[in-house]
Amino acid sequence: MAQKFDVHIIGCGSALPTRRHLPSCQVVDVRDKLLLLDCGEGAQLAWRTTGLNWQRITHIFLTHAHGDHVFGLPGFLSTMGLLGRKSPLYLHGPASLKDYVEYSKAHFFDDISYEIHFEIVDTTKHQCIFEDRSMEVWSLPLKHRIPCCGYLIKEKPELPHIRKEMIDFYEIPIWAINNIKAGADWKTPTGEVIPHTRLTTPAEPARAYAYCSDTMPVQEMATWCEGVNLMYHEGTYADSESQLAEKYFHSTARQAASIAQAAKVKQLVIGHFSSRYDNENILFKEAQEVFENTILAHEGLKITL
Amino acid sequence: MAQKFDVHIIGCGSALPTRRHLPSCQVVDVRDKLLLLDCGEGAQLAWRTTGLNWQRITHIFLTHAHGDHVFGLPGFLSTMGLLGRKSPLYLHGPASLKDYVEYSKAHFFDDISYEIHFEIVDTTKHQCIFEDRSMEVWSLPLKHRIPCCGYLIKEKPELPHIRKEMIDFYEIPIWAINNIKAGADWKTPTGEVIPHTRLTTPAEPARAYAYCSDTMPVQEMATWCEGVNLMYHEGTYADSESQLAEKYFHSTARQAASIAQAAKVKQLVIGHFSSRYDNENILFKEAQEVFENTILAHEGLKITL
Numbered sequence: 001m002a003q004k005f006d007v008h009i010i011g012c013g014s015a016l017p018t019r020r021h022l023p024s025c026q027v028v029d030v031r032d033k034l035l036l037l038d039c040g041e042g043a044q045l046a047w048r049t050t051g052l053n054w055q056r057i058t059h060i061f062l063t064h065a066h067g068d069h070v071f072g073l074p075g076f077l078s079t080m081g082l083l084g085r086k087s088p089l090y091l092h093g094p095a096s097l098k099d100y101v102e103y104s105k106a107h108f109f110d111d112i113s114y115e116i117h118f119e120i121v122d123t124t125k126h127q128c129i130f131e132d133r134s135m136e137v138w139s140l141p142l143k144h145r146i147p148c149c150g151y152l153i154k155e156k157p158e159l160p161h162i163r164k165e166m167i168d169f170y171e172i173p174i175w176a177i178n179n180i181k182a183g184a185d186w187k188t189p190t191g192e193v194i195p196h197t198r199l200t201t202p203a204e205p206a207r208a209y210a211y212c213s214d215t216m217p218v219q220e221m222a223t224w225c226e227g228v229n230l231m232y233h234e235g236t237y238a239d240s241e242s243q244l245a246e247k248y249f250h251s252t253a254r255q256a257a258s259i260a261q262a263a264k265v266k267q268l269v270i271g272h273f274s275s276r277y278d279n280e281n282i283l284f285k286e287a288q289e290v291f292e293n294t295i296l297a298h299e300g301l302k303i304t305l
Numbered sequence: 306m307a308q309k310f311d312v313h314i315i316g317c318g319s320a321l322p323t324r325r326h327l328p329s330c331q332v333v334d335v336r337d338k339l340l341l342l343d344c345g346e347g348a349q350l351a352w353r354t355t356g357l358n359w360q361r362i363t364h365i366f367l368t369h370a371h372g373d374h375v376f377g378l379p380g381f382l383s384t385m386g387l388l389g390r391k392s393p394l395y396l397h398g399p400a401s402l403k404d405y406v407e408y409s410k411a412h413f414f415d416d417i418s419y420e421i422h423f424e425i426v427d428t429t430k431h432q433c434i435f436e437d438r439s440m441e442v443w444s445l446p447l448k449h450r451i452p453c454c455g456y457l458i459k460e461k462p463e464l465p466h467i468r469k470e471m472i473d474f475y476e477i478p479i480w481a482i483n484n485i486k487a488g489a490d491w492k493t494p495t496g497e498v499i500p501h502t503r504l505t506t507p508a509e510p511a512r513a514y515a516y517c518s519d520t521m522p523v524q525e526m527a528t529w530c531e532g533v534n535l536m537y538h539e540g541t542y543a544d545s546e547s548q549l550a551e552k553y554f555h556s557t558a559r560q561a562a563s564i565a566q567a568a569k570v571k572q573l574v575i576g577h578f579s580s581r582y583d584n585e586n587i588l589f590k591e592a593q594e595v596f597e598n599t600i601l602a603h604e605g606l607k608i609t610l
Contacts, residue, residue: 016387017350017380041380042347045322067383067413075322075346075376082321096412103408107401108372 012271062093081112367398386417
């Protein structure tokens with residue numbers, strides 16, 4: 001069975017508050033490590049409804065310095081201190097947010113029990129900005145009114161599965177198993193070479209999630225995010241507001257779908273909805289005309305990759 | 306009928322978020338002018354449920370620079386800008402919050418369409434810090450871990466009501482009415498002097514609301530808030546946590562009630578509940594043993610003075 005790779009939508013509204021949506025925030029659960037993507041106001045309050053454990057948050061990735069993406073951050077960081085967090089927390093985002101975090105810490109929660117490390121992301125480059133045993137995170141340069149970048153979270157391939165019946169048949173000792181998983185063939189006592197591919201079945205293909213908000217359509221996304229399992233792309237406006245989308249450096253739902261189509265992603269979830277829509281049916285319809293496997297984000301939605 | 310004087314509780318929790326409470330924020334509606342008291346995270350989101358009009362907010366009074374009282378402020382100020390507010394907004398609070406507001410504005414909403422004026426409050430003095438035709442606002446020095454002050458909002462007395470039947474009887478012309486309301490007697494054409502008290506009935510007594518959070522018990526409150534119609538006093542802890550109350554410069558519910566009793570207030574509402582209580586029955590019980598007319602705050606509560 002594939003290991004955990006879930007996306008939890010905490011907020012998918014835009015700048016103006018509504019009764020229906022919170023500002024931007026998501027949690028990505030990769031094999032029980034939690035990554036926060038953006039941290040709009042109210043994130044720490046809504047967090048409680050996810051049932052996830054604060055202690056498992058290892059990284060926060062921030063797209064840009066607009067309030068609806070970061071005004072929940074001081075409260076979130078402060079509360080983790082009150083709850084006794086000890087392990088260091090790694091923040092990644094555009095340069096101006098480093099100052100914001102430092103200012104907030106110095107004025108409001110300088111006594112917290114854990115370290116905060118802020119790593120500045122170059123929002124103009126598509127590159128790997130974080131890597132560990134189980135994943136890589138790549139920056140995705142976005143086109144917004146201020147420096148802004150999305151994030152591509154790529155699972156690392158798992159090792160192939162051992163075929164137990166073959167191991168038993170050839171009486172292969174346990175010490176050899178990891179080598180075989182890593183690609184070594186097996187030589188029997190009689191000198192017969194058994195290719196490792198006969199002793200294993202392939203692992204599930206590595207999965208990937210792309211988070212693209214806020215942005216105008218960026219054509220390079222088709223290459224950077226080719227074939228990802230899930231793409232979240234902002235679709236702030238309907239076709240009828242396409243001039244607003246252009247003016248404010250946002251995308252229409254239809255444009256989001258075109259990017260998803262060009263990138264041949266498996267599924268698209270749109271969000272960052274303008275407050276003008278009482279419901280997002282029009283956005284859903286216009287996106288789905290271009291890319292069928294589209295869904296609408298909503299608070300509390302959990303998508304398993 | 307008395308004019309409007311309502312208190313709306315937007316949040317009455319303390320520092321740690323719970324599923325039941327938002328951090329501190331209240332709205333006081335004095336004759337259709339809205340004053341915001343503190344602005345914890347989520348205030349702009351919960352505001353929507355009050356049905357009140359953003360445009361009528363004239364002043365924001367802040368008690369102290371702890372996150373659970375101010376982390377909603379940047380979002381609130383920013384959103385009023387997005388909604389096209391034009392009239393200036395007056396903020397009052399301890400000195401360190403002036404810098405916080407200026408920093409937030411410079412980094413996140415420097416382009417807003419209205420002016421923000423921040424008036425520093427001397428948290429060590431009990432004095433009138435704001436006055437207009439309908440009210441006075443006085444600072445209430447509190448004892449907390451950092452500079453902190455509460456606020457006393459006092460309605461100005463209304464003019465007495467004219468007794469229409471007496472006006473008709475003496476055939477008093479309309480031009481004289483305002484003078485009579487203001488205290489002038491009436492001289493009839495025959496020279497008879499009719500005392501203004503016979504021509505009017507007294508106005509309703511002026512009302513007052515005291516907001517005291519966060520603080521240890523302050524004995525002077527008995528004098529400063531004597532006889533107010535309503536006092537909100539923090540009652541963070543139960544008796545069993547009185548050592549924590551002392552350590553963190555908070556009050557128990559019982560202490561809040563003792564202050565209310567000493568001040569002979571008409572009604573007490575307690576709030577700023579510690580997250581440790583699944584419900585606040587114990588706080589209610591302990592407060593009511595000392596001061597009977599106590600109620601518990603809750604989100605959405607509206608109290609008419």
